Structure formats: C-alpha cells, structure tokens
Amino acid sequence: MDTLTIGAKGISVSLDLAVGHIAAMDIEADGRVLKPLHRAPWVGSPRESLPETLPEGTVRLSGDFLCAPFSTSDVEVAPLHGWPANSQWDIVENGAIAGGWRAVFRLRRKVMGATIDKVFTLRDGHPFLYQEHIFSGGSGSISVAHHPMTVMKGGGRLAFSPKRMAVTPPTPPEPDPARGRFRLAYPARASDLTKVPLAAGGTTDLTDYRMEDRREDFITLVEADHGGPGWTAIARHAEQDLVLVLKNPAELPVTMLWFSNGGRDYAPWSGRHVGVLGVEDGRTAVGHAASLGDNWLKHEGVATAFALAEGRSISFRHVIGAVPFAGVEPPGGLESAPDRLRVVTAGGAARELPFDGGFLRIGRSVPA
Numbered sequence: 001m002d003t004l005t006i007g008a009k010g011i012s013v014s015l016d017l018a019v020g021h022i023a024a025m026d027i028e029a030d031g032r033v034l035k036p037l038h039r040a041p042w043v044g045s046p047r048e049s050l051p052e053t054l055p056e057g058t059v060r061l062s063g064d065f066l067c068a069p070f071s072t073s074d075v076e077v078a079p080l081h082g083w084p085a086n087s088q089w090d091i092v093e094n095g096a097i098a099g100g101w102r103a104v105f106r107l108r109r110k111v112m113g114a115t116i117d118k119v120f121t122l123r124d125g126h127p128f129l130y131q132e133h134i135f136s137g138g139s140g141s142i143s144v145a146h147h148p149m150t151v152m153k154g155g156g157r158l159a160f161s162p163k164r165m166a167v168t169p170p171t172p173p174e175p176d177p178a179r180g181r182f183r184l185a186y187p188a189r190a191s192d193l194t195k196v197p198l199a200a201g202g203t204t205d206l207t208d209y210r211m212e213d214r215r216e217d218f219i220t221l222v223e224a225d226h227g228g229p230g231w232t233a234i235a236r237h238a239e240q241d242l243v244l245v246l247k248n249p250a251e252l253p254v255t256m257l258w259f260s261n262g263g264r265d266y267a268p269w270s271g272r273h274v275g276v277l278g279v280e281d282g283r284t285a286v287g288h289a290a291s292l293g294d295n296w297l298k299h300e301g302v303a304t305a306f307a308l309a310e311g312r313s314i315s316f317r318h319v320i321g322a323v324p325f326a327g328v329e330p331p332g333g334l335e336s337a338p339d340r341l342r343v344v345t346a347g348g349a350a351r352e353l354p355f356d357g358g359f360l361r362i363g364r365s366v367p368a
Contacts, residue, residue, distance in 0.1 A: 002015060002016070002017045002018050003015060003016050003023050003101065004017060004091060004094065004105075006094065006101045006103050006122060006367045007101060007122065008099075008100040008101045008122035008123055008124045008125075008126070008128075009124035009125050009161075010027065010029065010124070010125055010127065011025075011026070011027050011028070011122050011127060011128075011129070011229060012024075012025070012026050012122075013018040013025050013026075013119070013122065013129050015103075015105065015118075016062060017088060017089050017090070017091070017105070017135060017240055018060060018074060018087075018088055019056050019057050019060045019065065019085060019086055019087065019088075019199065020065050020066060020084055020085060020089045020105070020107065021057070021060055021061070021062040021063050021064070021065040021085070022037055022062060022063030022064045022065070022089075022129075023039065023062050023063060024037070024039070024063070025037045025063060025129060025320070026031065026071070027076070027127045027321070027322050027323075029127060029128070029323060029324050030365055032324060034127075034239075034241050034245065034322045034323070034324065034365045035148060036150055036241070036243040036321070036322035037062070037063040037064060037148065037149060037320070038062070038063065038149040038150055038151035038276050039061075039062045040058075040062065040065065040080075040083070040273065041140045041155075041272050041273065042059075043059075043060055043061065043062060045098070045268075045276055046057065049108075049187065049265065050268050051267055054084050054268065055079035055080045055081075055085075056079065056086045056156065057079060057080065057081055057085040057086040058080070058268070061112045061149075062149075063145075063146050063148065063149065064131075064146055064147055064148035064149070064180065064320060065081070065084065065085045066082075066084040066085060066116070066118065066133055066136075066145075066146065066147075067081040067082060067084065067085055067105040067144060067146070067147055067266045067280070067282070067284075068081075068082045068083075068084045068085075068111050068116065068133075068142050068143070068144045069081070069082050069143040069144070069286075069287070069291060069292070069313055070082075070143050070144065070145040070256075070280070070282050070284040070286070070287075070288075070312065071088050071286045071287045071288075072286070072287035072288060072289070072290075073288055074113075074287055074288050074289045075140070075289055075292065076111070076112060078105060078111075078203065078290070081147070082288075083109040083111055083113060083363065084107055084111065084116060085108065085147070085317070086119075087108065087109050088107075088108045088109075089105040089106065089107055089108070089118065090105065090106050090108060091103065091105055092104040092105060092106045092117065099123055099124050099329075100121060100122050100123040100124055100126075101121070101122045102119070102120065102121050102122075103119070103120045104117055104118070104120075104334040105117065105118040105119075105120075105240065106117050106118075109281070111138070112134070112139060112140045112141075112144060112308055113137060113138035113139050113140075113308070113310075114135040114136060114137050114138025114142070114308050115135070115136045115137060115138075116134070116135055116136075117133070117134045117136070118131070118132075118133055118259045119131065119132040119133070119134070121359075122263055123354070123356065124317035125354050125362040126353075126354045126355060126356070127321045127322060127323050127353060128244075128319050128320065128321035128322075128352075128355065128356075128361065129216075129319065129320050129321065129350050130148075130317070130319055130356060130359050131317065131319070132315055132316070132317045132318075133315060133316060133317045133318075134312060134313055134314075134315040135306065135314050135315070137308070137309075137310050137311070137313075138161070138308035138309070138311070138313075139308055139309065139310065140292075140307075141291075141292055141305040141306060141307050141308060142288075142305055142306055142308060142309055143282070143283060143284035143285065143287075143288055143291035143292070143304055143305045143306075144252075144282060144283050144284060144305075144306065144316065145252070145280050145281060145282025145283070145284050145315065146247075146252070146280060146281050146282065146318050147257065147278060147280050148245055148275055148278070148279050148280070149258075149277065149278045149279075150168075150234055150235065150236070150243045150276070150279070151209075151275045151276050151277075152209060152211070152225050152234075152236045152238065152239065152240065152275040152277070153236075153238040153275060154211060154236075154237040154238030155208075155209045155210050155211045155237055155238075156209045156234050156235050156237050156277075157207060157208060157209070157234075157235045157237075157329055157330045158206070158207040158208075158209060158233070158234055158235075158260075158277075158326065158330060159207065159233045159235075159330035159331055159332070160193065160207075160221065160231065160232055160233075160255070161224075161226060161228065161229065161230045161231045161232075161249075161334070162224035162226045163221045163222060163223060163224055163255075164191070164218050164222045164223065164224045164300075165189060165190065165191050165221075165222050166187070166189070166190045166191075166193055166196055166206065166220070166221050166222075167189045167190075167219065167220050167222070167229055167296070167302075168184050168185065168186045168187055168188045168189075168217075168218065168219050168220075169185070169186060169187060169218065169284045169286055170186060170187045171186055171218075172184070172186045172199075172216075172217070172218075173216045173217065173218050173263075174216045174263055174264060175350065178265075179266050180216050180264040180265055180266075180269075180272045181214060181215055181216065181262065181263050181264055181343065182199065182215050182263060182321070183198055183199060183200075183213055183215040183219050184196060184197065184198060184199060184204070184215075184217045184219060185197035185219055186199070191202075193205075193206045193207055193221075194206065194207060196219070205329075206213060206219070206257070206349050208261070209234075209261075209275075209277060211261065211274070212220070213258060213259075213261060214261055214262040214263055214274075215261055215262075215263040216250075216259070216260055216261075216263025216264055217257075217258075217259040217263070218256065218257070218258055218259075219256070219257050220254050220256045220297075221254065221255040221257065222253065222254055222257070222297070222300060222302055223249040223253050223255070227362075227363070228334075228335070228336065228362060229246045229247065229248065229249075229251040229334065229336055229360050229362055230246065230247045230248070230252070230255065231244065231245065231246045231247070231334045232244075232245045232255060232344035232364070233245075233302075233330045233331050233334070233343075234277060234329040234330065235325055235327060235328065235329065235330040236261065237328070240324065240325060240326050241322050241323065241324055241325050242322060242323050242324075242325035242330065242331070242343070242362050243320075243322045244319075244320070244321045244322065244334070244341075244343075245275060245279045245281065245318075245320055246317070246319040246320075246334070246360060247281040247317075247318055247319070247360065247365070248316070248317060248320070248361055248362055250362075250364075250366045251316040251317065251361075251366050252281040252282055252283050252318070253283060253302050253303060254281070254284070254297065254302065255279060255280065255281050255282075256278070256280040256281075256282060257278065257279065257280070258278030258280060258293065259275065259276075259277060259325065260273050260274075260276040260277075260278065261273075261275060261276065262274045267299075281314070281318060283305060283306060284304050284305070285297055285304045290304075291304040292304075292305055311351060315361050316366075317359060317361065319360065321353075323343075323351075323353060325346070329345075329346055331343045331344055331345055331346070332345060332346040332347075332348075335350075336357045336360070336362070337355075337357050338358060339354065339355065339356070339357060339358040340352045340354065340355055340357065341342065341353045341354075341355035341357070
C-alpha cells in the first residue's frame with residue numbers, strides 16, 4: 001500500500017496516498033498504544049472479492065478523509081464523497097518543524113477547478129492530529145466534510161458541545177429490510193439528544209452507543225451559538241479511552257453522525273461492519289446539488305458550502321485525538337486554553353492535555 005507515516009513524540013499517523021484516507025493513528029500514553037480510528041474489515045482483501053462498482057474510497061475505507069463534496073457528486077462528476085476521498089494525493093512537503101512534524105499533500109485532481117492541499121501537523125507530546133485543508137482557486141461552490149470513524153468493541157458513551165437540534169433526513173440509509181435495518185425515525189427532529197424519535201415509536205438516547213442495536217442510522221447535529229470549539233467525545237468502554245474530535249463551528253457548523261453497527265447485509269458490509277461511529281463535521285447538506293440549492297439547513301441560517309474563486313483560497317481546520325480514560329461517562333465539557341485543553345468531568349474535576357489552543361481559529365472571521 002502506498003502510505004506515508006509521520007510521527008512526533010508519542011504519536012504517529014499514516015496516510016493512504018491512493019485515496020487520502022488515514023490508514024492508521026497510534027497514540028502512546030501510560031504505557032499503552034491507543035488506536036482511535038477505524039479501518040474497514042475488508043481493506044486489503046483481493047479487489048476481485050469486492051463488488052466491481054464499489055468506489056475506491058469504500059474499497060479502502062479508513063480513519064478519516066476529506067469529502068468534497070459530501071455524499072453525492074451531482075454537480076461535477078465524481079465518486080461518492082468526491083475525488084479527495086477516492087483518488088491519489090502527492091507529497092508536497094514532509095519534514096521536522098520546531099517541536100514536531102509537518103506534512104503537506106496535494107490532490108492530483110482538481111475539484112471545481114480548485115487545487116486542494118491537506119496539511120498534517122503533529123506536536124511532541126500532544127495526543128492530537130492537527131489538520132487543515134486549503135482550496136486554492138476554482139469557481140462555483142463546494143460542500144465539505146471530514147469523515148473520522150472510530151470503532152467500539154463494547155459500545156460507549158458520547159458527549160457533545162451544545163447543539164441546537166438533531167435532524168434525520170427524509171429517508172433512512174437502508175430502507176429495504178432485505179438489505180439492512182435502521183432504528184431512528186425518518187424524517188425526525190429533536191432538541192434533546194437523549195430523546196430522539198424511533199421508527200418503532202418512543203425515543204432513544206443518542207449519547208448511548210449500544211452494541212445490541214444493530215442498525216445503520218444517520219443524523220445531523222446543528223451547532224448552537226456558544227463561542228467555543230465544537231467537539232465530540234466518545235468514551236469507549238472496552239478500549240478504556242476517550243476519543244476527541246474538535247472543530248471551529250464557524251467553519252464546519254454541522255456534525256453528522258453515522259451509526260454503522262451491523263446494519264448492512266450486502267457486500268462488502270455483510271453484517272460485519274460493527275461498532276462504528278462516524279463523526280462527520282462539515283459545511284454541507286447531503287449531496288453537492290442539495291448543498292448549493294434550497295435546503296433545510298439554510299432555512300436555519302446554517303451555511304452549506306464554501307464559495308470558490310480564482311485568486312482566492314479558503315481553508316478549514318480539524319483536530320482528532322485520544323487519551324486513556326477509565327470512566328464510564330464522557331466529559332461534561334472541553335475548555336480550550338492557549339496551550340492546554342481542559343477535559344471537565346460531569347462532577348467538575350478537570351484533566352489538562354497539551355493542546356494548540358490557537359489552531360482552530362475560534363472567534364476569527366471565516367470566508368463565506
């Protein structure tokens with residue numbers, strides 16, 4: 001496999017250059033190696049054993065990747081989640097920086113005429129990957145999302161920065177019972193994440209990932225106005241760690257959750273894609289055309305694309321990390337300081353982690 005692995009003290013990250021997916025992420029802590037990101041069980045299988053029509057990004061489904069656009073490419077022809085998730089990236093820079101390591105990758109193809117760079121930064125002693133994507137030039141508008149996936153052997157508990165609402169799309173991911181199953185109601189809306197409507201009636205607690213709930217579900221969370229970073233925390237029970245995903249809500253105003261727990265019976269999923277949670281922070285609706293057109297998020301005042309133009313660049317940043325965590329309940333809050341991230345428990349106790357507090361550019365203006 002064509003990969004590049006970079007490292008700093010206590011952390012390493014590998015990128016699959018064929019599709020721009022993170023193939024591995026290892027964090028050393030307390031004598032353990034934490035592996036916060038998922039890799040599909042069929043990755044590495046002979047290509048002829050997989051469906052011919054499968055996009056390369058699904059063939060090599062791993063870790064995190066850039067979606068541009070998110071979901072259907074119905075403005076410019078491309079596979080699911082666009083060329084950044086399905087085609088070759090080249091190494092532009094790769095070397096040590098003060099206190100860490102930095103690598104820059106460039107997509108060989110252009111998207112809407114734009115050149116796309118992916119920048120990875122690791123810092124010694126920081127349990128985080130700092131990512132930035134930069135779109136230079138182009139025309140029209142592009143919807144974007146990150147697609148980090150974690151996996152749990154024994155379920156887990158989820159916590160989030162404040163959200164305004166949680167909304168499911170008009171139709172479920174797997175409406176045909178001969179092919180898969182789902183649990184949430186479609187369409188549905190909730191303001192309390194612990195009381196999300198179920199298809200069978202009643203409600204469910206979205207913050208409780210239970211392995212016995214075999215399902216394929218998708219729901220969009222809209223960030224509330226709170227002035228801090230947007231974040232998702234996953235306390236994985238069996239793994240005894242805490243996976244952290246952070247964003248700037250001004251850049252990526254929605255978090256789309258993909259619950260993939262044995263809910264697809266057809267190849268290559270075949271009921272074996274279990275315990276997976278996608279935490280897909282984006283500036284998008286579902287599909288490129290939908291993101292550019294009239295959609296429900298725009299009615300809520302939420303941007304669903306970036307405008308591209310020659311002579312102009314846009315960028316957005318994202319952070320993924322993990323730390324050992326023996327607690328059952330996830331934190332009650334995350335607080336960013338210039339050089340620390342405070343993880344605050346529900347009881348008020350705090351743990352401090354080395355963190356680049358300025359990286360996410362919270363409070364700075366963002367291009368439309």
